[in-house]
Amino acid sequence: MDVSYNWLNQYVDHDWTPDELAERLTMAGLEVETVEPIGQSLDGVVVGEIQTVRDHPNADRLVLCDVDLGNGDRSQIACGAPNVAEGQKVPVATVGTTLSLPDPDTPGARQELTVEARELRGEASNGMICAEDELGLSGDHSGIMVLDDDAAVGTPFPKYLDAHGIPGTDAVLDIELTPNRPDAASHLGVARDVSALAGSALKRPEAQTPSPGGEVTDQITVSIEDEAGCPRYVALRVRDVDVTESPLWLRRRLTAIGLQPRNHVVDVTNFVLHECGQPLHAFDLDTIADDTIVVRSTDAETTFTTLDDEERELPEDTLLICDAEKPVAVAGVMGGANSEVSADTTDVLIESAYFDPSTIRRTAKALDVQTDSSYRFERGVDREGQVWAAARAAELIAELGNGTVVPGMVDEHPRPPADTTVALRPHRLTQVLGTEVPTHEARRLLEAVGFEIDGGQDALHCTVPSWRPDVSIEEDLIEEVARLHGYDQIPEPERVPVPSRTPHQPPEETLEQQARTLLKGLGYREIYTNSMLPIERAERFNEPPAGSDKAPVVETKNPISEEMAALRPRLLPGTLGVMQHNRNHGQEALRVFEFGRVFRRAIEEDEPIVPGYCEHPALLIALSGPHAPTGWDTEPRTADLFDLKGTVEALLEDLRVPDLALTPRDGNASDGEVPPVTQYPIDVTAGDTALGTVARVRDDVAADFDLDTPVFVAEFDWAALVDAATAEQQRDYEPVSRVPVVDRDLAVLVHSDQPVGPLQDTIREAGAPLLRRVDVFDVYAGEGIEADAKSVAFTLRFGADRTLTDEEVDAKIESMVEALGQNHNARLRQ
Numbered sequence: 001m002d003v004s005y006n007w008l009n010q011y012v013d014h015d016w017t018p019d020e021l022a023e024r025l026t027m028a029g030l031e032v033e034t035v036e037p038i039g040q041s042l043d044g045v046v047v048g049e050i051q052t053v054r055d056h057p058n059a060d061r062l063v064l065c066d067v068d069l070g071n072g073d074r075s076q077i078a079c080g081a082p083n084v085a086e087g088q089k090v091p092v093a094t095v096g097t098t099l100s101l102p103d104p105d106t107p108g109a110r111q112e113l114t115v116e117a118r119e120l121r122g123e124a125s126n127g128m129i130c131a132e133d134e135l136g137l138s139g140d141h142s143g144i145m146v147l148d149d150d151a152a153v154g155t156p157f158p159k160y161l162d163a164h165g166i167p168g169t170d171a172v173l174d175i176e177l178t179p180n181r182p183d184a185a186s187h188l189g190v191a192r193d194v195s196a197l198a199g200s201a202l203k204r205p206e207a208q209t210p211s212p213g214g215e216v217t218d219q220i221t222v223s224i225e226d227e228a229g230c231p232r233y234v235a236l237r238v239r240d241v242d243v244t245e246s247p248l249w250l251r252r253r254l255t256a257i258g259l260q261p262r263n264h265v266v267d268v269t270n271f272v273l274h275e276c277g278q279p280l281h282a283f284d285l286d287t288i289a290d291d292t293i294v295v296r297s298t299d300a301e302t303t304f305t306t307l308d309d310e311e312r313e314l315p316e317d318t319l320l321i322c323d324a325e326k327p328v329a330v331a332g333v334m335g336g337a338n339s340e341v342s343a344d345t346t347d348v349l350i351e352s353a354y355f356d357p358s359t360i361r362r363t364a365k366a367l368d369v370q371t372d373s374s375y376r377f378e379r380g381v382d383r384e385g386q387v388w389a390a391a392r393a394a395e396l397i398a399e400l401g402n403g404t405v406v407p408g409m410v411d412e413h414p415r416p417p418a419d420t421t422v423a424l425r426p427h428r429l430t431q432v433l434g435t436e437v438p439t440h441e442a443r444r445l446l447e448a449v450g451f452e453i454d455g456g457q458d459a460l461h462c463t464v465p466s467w468r469p470d471v472s473i474e475e476d477l478i479e480e481v482a483r484l485h486g487y488d489q490i491p492e493p494e495r496v497p498v499p500s501r502t503p504h505q506p507p508e509e510t511l512e513q514q515a516r517t518l519l520k521g522l523g524y525r526e527i528y529t530n531s532m533l534p535i536e537r538a539e540r541f542n543e544p545p546a547g548s549d550k551a552p553v554v555e556t557k558n559p560i561s562e563e564m565a566a567l568r569p570r571l572l573p574g575t576l577g578v579m580q581h582n583r584n585h586g587q588e589a590l591r592v593f594e595f596g597r598v599f600r601r602a603i604e605e606d607e608p609i610v611p612g613y614c615e616h617p618a619l620l621i622a623l624s625g626p627h628a629p630t631g632w633d634t635e636p637r638t639a640d641l642f643d644l645k646g647t648v649e650a651l652l653e654d655l656r657v658p659d660l661a662l663t664p665r666d667g668n669a670s671d672g673e674v675p676p677v678t679q680y681p682i683d684v685t686a687g688d689t690a691l692g693t694v695a696r697v698r699d700d701v702a703a704d705f706d707l708d709t710p711v712f713v714a715e716f717d718w719a720a721l722v723d724a725a726t727a728e729q730q731r732d733y734e735p736v737s738r739v740p741v742v743d744r745d746l747a748v749l750v751h752s753d754q755p756v757g758p759l760q761d762t763i764r765e766a767g768a769p770l771l772r773r774v775d776v777f778d779v780y781a782g783e784g785i786e787a788d789a790k791s792v793a794f795t796l797r798f799g800a801d802r803t804l805t806d807e808e809v810d811a812k813i814e815s816m817v818e819a820l821g822q823n824h825n826a827r828l829r830q
Helices: 005-008 016-029 157-162 187-198 247-254 264-276 357-367 372-379 388-401 426-433 439-448 474-485 505-521 535-540 572-584 639-654 700-705 717-724 754-769 806-824
Strands: 003-004 031-039 046-053 062-070 073-079 089-093 100-101 110-113 117-120 121-125 169-176 220-224 232-239 279-284 292-298 300-304 311-314 319-322 327-330 348-354 410-412 421-424 452-455 462-465 590-601 613-624 660-664 677-687 689-697 711-717 742-751 771-780 791-800
Touching: 003 187, 003 247, 005 169, 005 187, 005 247, 005 300, 016 031, 031 742, 046 157, 062 089, 073 121, 089 357, 089 388, 110 806, 187 439, 220 232, 220 410, 220 677, 232 388, 247 264, 247 613, 247 700, 247 806, 264 279, 264 372, 264 462, 279 327, 292 300, 292 348, 300 327, 311 590, 319 357, 327 771, 388 421, 421 426, 421 474, 426 439, 426 474, 439 452, 439 462, 439 474, 474 717, 474 754, 474 771, 505 590, 505 639, 505 717, 572 590, 572 711, 613 742, 639 660, 639 677, 639 689, 639 711, 689 700, 689 717, 711 717, 711 754, 742 754, 742 806, 754 771, 754 791, 754 806
Parallel strands: 220 292
Antiparallel strands: 003 169, 031 169, 046 062, 046 089, 062 073, 100 110, 117 121, 232 348, 232 410, 279 348, 292 319, 300 311, 319 327, 421 462, 452 462, 590 613, 613 711, 660 677, 677 689, 689 711, 742 791, 771 791
């Protein structure tokens, strides 16, 4: 939410700069994200009077103006504005003045220009008559700015602005409001906190609030059919209005916070909304059938055209504002095009209502629309603020448009709320904060933000103001005192008790840290990705649990956007997005890993904590691109599946996962209604327990993320991996052998499709117990080998508690060759 520094200062006195104010507000719980200066120095701009206007002899679109700048100084200035005329008082940028002007080539940007004496088509021009946008006062460039007739010629323009309450510069504070502070969604709401922090009084503008009844009740009828959705509806009437452009001070207020002025009626409703936080709506009363307002909910889907000329499908049970014949507004969200105020409007109906927050939130989500009004109604506006806001708007609309406020007020209030009183005990305040805040100071702070207080030293009985729906228990009052007193005023304790027992770290945290250390040492970077995805992407990457059918993805209720409509079923889509971002920014070698939780619907075998849903921790490791940076002593090579397989083996060995096996699986990595996103899968198991899969991402899937080199991923169920790593294991100490080992090589010929892993398993079984280690050192296919065969060479290491003989080793090798032949149709390579 944007707050204008100058606008805020109209309601409370303080001596803080914008940056100092931002720091104070942040420490009081209203976090200020940014402070953006706006406007510009107007030194060198003076009030001038146009004495004469004559045609430019060499340009059809320019005129020459003789301008009196005061003190006998008179300048000829060329001007092309359509509204220039003799006798006007205008702002003039004199020669040497530097202005920040709108950049015609870049919308929203500005560029500096120093005014110089120059010739335009052969005629001298010594200065510049300015429009409002050129002075940074608004976005209006329809013509030069015309000042009041009583403006003194020669007066510095900043002095003229100050006299009219229009500072030339301002600062906008972007406040990140938490959902529990709807009271601060306005300038008066923020000023209320500032008044408590600065110890100065809040200056709310006066407004003549009418009593219910009067003449207006004979002219306008209001009926509330849905009392739950609309507990209160206030209506006022302003007649004989001339809808006109808003004065500069009002336009300046709105443009400072990013709003576009339209006409003085609409501008006033926006001004009052951002002043006090109460949304208003102005209807052209001539478009309201029978001068009747009916607040009701739809009983079926309805088509309605809103103010933005969008035809919207309103779902059943949408709260509407209707007249005697038709809907005229979506309550609390947006008005209708059929009742908007226009230049021909003369009779204005002002709506000021309280709408149920959940009702408006449901409607705004269903329509995928958020307006300044719905933003506030969703959070809860002041239950008693409708009358003051309507009266304030009616007075301004009448004053600026030469209209008349019809006496009286329609106030339909079928369910007035009861006051809420909460007790604050001083001893409890001290106990919770850990420091003593004097009772009189706590009372002052609470009264400064609107609490009415009775009681004394034992307890303060605080009547909660109607604009604070978030306060209901004693702890809420303690929080109010703490933030206004200042968290930095709470001293640190002199002593902190230390538990006598040694803190115990759960095994999953220990192993997670161990895994992080190893993976970072291998050159992988840890990433964190969003747990929410678009539904289409979540379904595309949804892989069923082993041996079960795919369950639907877990969708989020009331998603913030379509990008966050479902919870991720696996970490892979987020990781591919990170790799895409890095690749697009010039990073070629991509090695990443992520720990995170994944979500799916429960199946019969699950025992979920939340019925119907399952979540579990997961680990993903991914790599793509070059295996290593190219150097003078290294050959370039693209990383492959075996690089990732080596990482996985190193990790699981470091975590001491027993009975580890990596087994290639026939077919794709997953089966389902849509093609799998990975291929060439290798199942990772510990005994009979499935831990995860190593695979290659399909090239078409990688291409969707702009990745043109192969991408390899390892995905693990981290909970299953932790269980396997922490299972009871017998670990025996084996001293280093004192006798030498024997190394031999063995090369066999096998079919070209034969995996090497089963060959190693057979060799280990046949070579036990003398075989200590078996490694592959060469795989060859080509000249000298049959077309459908390949040669696999192993390094074998034998050892025992004694010196082995050649006969013993030869016998074991013969056993290995025989077993390889029987089990894999392998034969010894000659």
